Structure formats: structure tokens, C-alpha cells
Amino acid sequence: MVHDVVRSLAGLTGKMFTELLEHMGRWAVFSAVSLAGMVRMHRLLPKIAYDIYFIGFKSLNIIVLVAFFTGMVLGLQGYYTLIKFSAEGMLGVAVALSLVRELGPVLTAIMLIGRAGSSISAELGIMRISEQIDALSTMNIDPKQYLVTPKLIAALICFPLLTAVFDCVGIVGGYFSSVLLSSRSGIFFSKIQSSLLLADISGGFVKSVVFAVLVMTISCYCGYYTHLNPRSSGAQGVSNSTTSAVVQSCVYVLIADYVITSFLM
């Protein structure tokens, strides 16, 4: 009995492992082909412009809103922690460093997963089930390079820029809450200037570039291969791939964040 349970567990684990390997392999090839499409970028310029508009411009408002309140709450929390050590002068540094190094890239990526990744995954999923992707391939147009590459390029442009916007607005938000709370807000910016390094900022940008590639390839991958999911089809298949695009993007962004941080530190 125990033997059977162990054996079926082992079988299940083995099956899951092979499935995982298959996904990883297909995802890697998918990403490589899409990245390779960048060499013919000039043909895709109108599509890239549209995708920048969609991923970047249309996300600006939500990024600004989220960044401002994130900065505010960081200021609030930081203030009550630092006042215990009479170090409220360091508030600017605390806010700026946590935003630039960590929260800026990660929260921007998470917001973009929710706003752009999910819709891109759904779009590709619908194109897949209505055979539009097949139609492209019969026209001798590589669907990966026609559909995924422009989004990837757009994401590589939008993620760092939106991260910069997030950082700046977040710092302003932190300043705003420090003005509300403390009379010593004057040294907020000067402290940031004296302790924020270019390495912190470029580290944040490295993260956002990696997140851009991860989020776009995973979201596109999930939508693109909607038809390969054996457990659901049609509209339900699209909904499943959208869900897994969001969940997997978030998980891999956070894992990658840890890995990159440990490399940069």
C-alpha cells in the first residue's frame, strides 16, 4: 500500500518534471526566436510604436498613481521606524533606496503584468484559437517574429522608462509624506543625493530589463500556445492561459529579483 503510494507519487512527480522540462525548452526556443526577430526590426516599426503606446503610454497613469502612494506609505512607515532612533533625517535615503533598488522595478513589473501581460496573453490566445496565427504562418510570415518581437522590443523600452517614472514619482510621494509629518523635510533630497549611487540606479534598470524579457516572453508564450493545454479549449483555454501568464510572470519576476539582487550586492 505504502509502496503503491510512493510509486504513484514518484510517477506523478516524474510526469510533472518532464512537463516542466518540456515547457522550459519550448519557452526558451520561443524566446530565442522572438529575440532573433529583432534583427529585422525596421519592418516592425509601426507595430512597435503601437505596442509602446499600449504598454507604456496607457500604463503611465496607473504607474504614477501606484508609485505616489507607494512612496507615501514608505515615507510613513520609514518615519515611524526611524524616529525611534532619532534618525528621521535618513527618511529620504530609506525611501529612495528601497524604491530605486527594489520596489520600483518589481512593482512596475507587477503592474505591467496585470495591465499589459494579461491582455497580450488573451489577445494571442484568441488569435490562436481563431486560427489567425496559423493564417500568418500560411502566408509565410513568422508569427513569433510578427506578433511577439514588436511587443518584446516595446517592453524593453517601456519597462526601464516606467521604472524611472515609478522611482521619481515614488520619491516625490515619500517627500510629500515627510513634509506632512516632520519639520526636518528639508534634508530629504540632500540626503538622497549624498547616498544614492549610480550603481543603485543602474542595478534597478538591469532588473527592469530582465523583467521586461521575462514578462513579455512568458505572457506571449502562454497565449501563443493556448491550444497545447490538454485540459481546456476555446474560451476557457484563453482564460486559463491568461491566468497562468499572470501567475507565472509574477512568480518568475520575484525569483529573478532575488537572483539579480544577490548578484548585484
Next chain:
Amino acid sequence: MNMKNLSLYPAVGLFVLIGLVCVAYLTVNLANTSLFDQNQYALNTKFSTANGLRVGSSVEISGVPVGKVAAIELDQQLYQAVVTLNIEKGVQVPEDSTAAIKTSGLIGDKYINIIPGGSSQALQHGESILDTQAALDIEEMISKYIFGSVNK
């Protein structure tokens, strides 16, 4: 597509502009990057310990910031910390000056304070400040004080 693009490109342009302004603000203003390195010259100092000091820490003379720490390396022969300072051009540092690692406040950041000497000869690019004082090790001082009082 053409109809759509007419309203698309300004939006894309606006977005990129906003993004670049933020990047520039972060890198140039907040991170205090000096875009033109020729406005600075380098001086070397050696400390027995550079504990707490890091790249980017400020260099001050009489409380006025005059530069930044550019690099911290280990001298393998003497086992000393070699600290390279970038000092703004126009600030003359006499050759008999003393460099000391100080702390702002009790637990604040470490910075380097240069105490100017009396020589009329100024240090040139690549030369060294010979007289240095390492950071006061507060932990050591506290433990000395405590153990000292116990011994009494």
C-alpha cells in the same frame, strides 16, 4: 493604420520624453553623477582600516563637500586600504594635509574629512595624502570602556 498612427506617435513621443526626463533626474540629479570627469582630479590615501566607508562617500574640508570616494582597494603588501578620492578642480589640497575617516552623528554615514596643512605646495593629480587617521572604532572604544570599568 495610418489614421491610427497620427494620434499614436505624439503619445509615444510624450511617453518616451517623460520616461527619459525621469531617467535623467534619477541619474544626474539624485545620484549626483558628474558628467564631466575632467572637472576632477584624483588623490590617493592609505588607511589601516576603511571600515564603513564606501564608494560615493563624500569628501569634505571644514564641512564643505569637495569630492567623493572613487574607489576602495586593498594593498596586498601592506594590508592597508587604498582609497582613491575625486576632488573638484579648483580645490587646492596642501601636500601636508591629513585625511581622516569620520562619522556624521553617532550612527551616521562615514565620510572623509581633509584637514588642510600649512604647506604652500598643493597636491597634483595621482599624488597621495600621506598622513591619515583611520575611523574610530566605536565598538572597540565601548568594549574598552566597559571592560576597563570591570577591571577597575
Next chain:
Amino acid sequence: MITPTLIHIDKLSKSFQGRVILDEISLDIHRNQITALIGKSGVGKSVLIKHIIGLIEPDAGDIVFDGQSYATMSRKDFAAIKSRCSYMFQNNALFDSLTVYENIALPLRERAGFSTAVIAEKVAHRVAQLELAEVQHLYPKQISGGMQKRVALARALITEPEIIFFDEPTTGLDPIRKNTVFTMIHRYHQELNFTALIITHDVPDIFYIAHQVHILDQGKIIFSGSPIELERSTDTDLHQYIHGHDLLVDELTGLHSRTEFMRAYAAAQHDTVGLVSMQIKGLRAVADYDGQLTVFALRQALGRFVGSLSECSVFPAVFSQEIFLLLLPLATASQLEHVRTALKSFFDQPHVTALRERNKISIELGCALVPPHTAACAALKDTLASCEIVL
């Protein structure tokens, strides 16, 4: 007219989740000919085409395109083949985020060597031809199904390909536009001399333009040949494909088809069988002058009348346009005579008489008791020989 083979499909097999769709299929598509692939829905006609354009990989077997085998072909060679083909999808597969115009222009835009002006000219030409001018700036979801079909057709034709695969190009179109599509395929074929493979349910219309017909059933090709060969074939299984329209009519009138009659006779022939034949001379002329629906109404009335006969298990069937047969298993001579009289009374009804007199129709009735194990052919001959004019 036999032209060289362009695509040779060699023992192609494919199954999905254990269900065999294609079972060692072999067929040839000849250069510059229109080949029709017919078969019931869901037998894998589209799957077969998708193999040819590389959307599906076969489980076994090979496809040889212009002498090059798919199994050993490089990606570059395959891309070259794809650029010679175009495929019109069953569900159109239009890009729903692009307008009609952009949909049609896309294959040209993504192909090097066409200036914007040339593309605009070519698209405008196709758009005019397919009456799509007023919808060209709308999105596919905003236009009717028939229009979407025409957009898909325009998109398939825009690159002037050598080989076109049409997957149900006329499904969902009204009869007039259906004819337009077939006429257009025919005309383009004469003009551009392309090779076409058409999947369709529009029997018999397709037989007028196709050079070759393949019938796919249960994973096998059950017929390959010209439409004339198909029409001449005596295989009863094939008849349902040729006379699809008649089948529906027979279903509605309650009169069975010739094939089913043969089957029923085979089942009943180990006992004495009663056969009543009824020849309505001049019914074909009614179809010509009054129209098919008048004939249909008469057939329907006849079917209903036969169904109401008290004699147990009368099996009525249409043998030809003017000859109808009633099969009475285990019949006696008196029963046969009774049925015969009853039928005569049917044609004596006032409204049937009016039709008869107007079109100069004569009715011949005959009946025969067939001894067990008589061949169907001989039994029919006997029955028809006993016919005499009754009205």
C-alpha cells in the same frame, strides 16, 4: 486531360488522442487542375490540407511537393513552398484587429518588393471584384459572414499564388454568391492557370468546375477520379455524395432512396416479396414547366398516402424521377391488389386529376409477387413488365 503530379501524398496517417483521422491516405494533386475533396463533416478534410501547408505534422507517411519530400526538406525550402501557396481557412481566420483593407493587403505588405502604391492598386482591384468596396474600412466583426468569406477569398487570391487551398469557400454564402465564387475560381483558373484544391459540400455544383474528385470517408479515400467517372460509378455508397440534394427531398417526402430500397429488398428477399411499381409518365415535364416544388408536393402527398395505407410495412421508394416502387415483404396477392386499387384512387382525387390533365400525365401501375431469392434486377424487370396504363 492528365497533367503532371504537383503534390503527391504518400500513405499519410494521423490520429488525435487515439482517434484515427487519416489512415494511410495516398492521393495525387495534378498541376494546373482543380481538385475537389469531398466528404462528410469531421472526416479530416481540413486536417489533410493542413498537412500540406505544414500546420500539422503527420504521424506517418510523407508528402512530396514538386519532387521534394517534406521529410527531408530544409526550412528554407519549405518557406519557398509556402510562398507559392495560399490557404483560405474554413472559418476565414481574418485578423480581427485589422480592417478589411489591411487584411487583404497584409500578405503583400509582408512580402518584399511591393510599393505602397502597387499594393493599393492590387487591393482595390480585388475589392472591386468581390463587391467589398463599401466595407473595406470596417473590421471583420462588423460585416456579415458572407462578406467575411469574400474577404478571406480576396486575401487568398491577392498574391496570385500558384497553388490555392480552399477550405469550404462557399459555406455560408447565399446561392447567388456561391455561384459567383465558383465562377470566379473557374475564371481565375483559366486566366492564371493555378492549381486548386477545394474542400466543399456543394455537390453537385463543384463537379462542373473540378477536374478531379476525391471522396474521403472514415480516414480512407473511397473514390478518386473525374466527376464523370464518379457519376457513372455504380457503387451505392458513392451515390449519397452525388445526390445529396435528392436525399433531403426523399427524407421530407417519406419516400426512400434507391440505395435504401436495394438494401430493404436484400433484407426481405428470403421470403416472397410483393412489388408494386408506379410509373408517372410526364412527371419530368412537370418539373420543367411547373417547377420542382410542384413535383415535390405531389411526391409528398404520395408519401403521406402510402404511409396511411393499412397494409403493414409498405416500403415506398423513388426509383427514378418517374418511377416509384412499393416493397411489401411477406405480401399476398390480395394485399397487392388492394394496394394497387388504393393507389389508383389516389390519382383519382380531384386536385391530382387537375394536375394530371393540365400536364397530360398518364399513370401506369404494375405489381408482381416475387418468389424468394430472386435477384433484384430480375424482380424489377418483372414488375415493370406488368405495368399497364390505368389513368
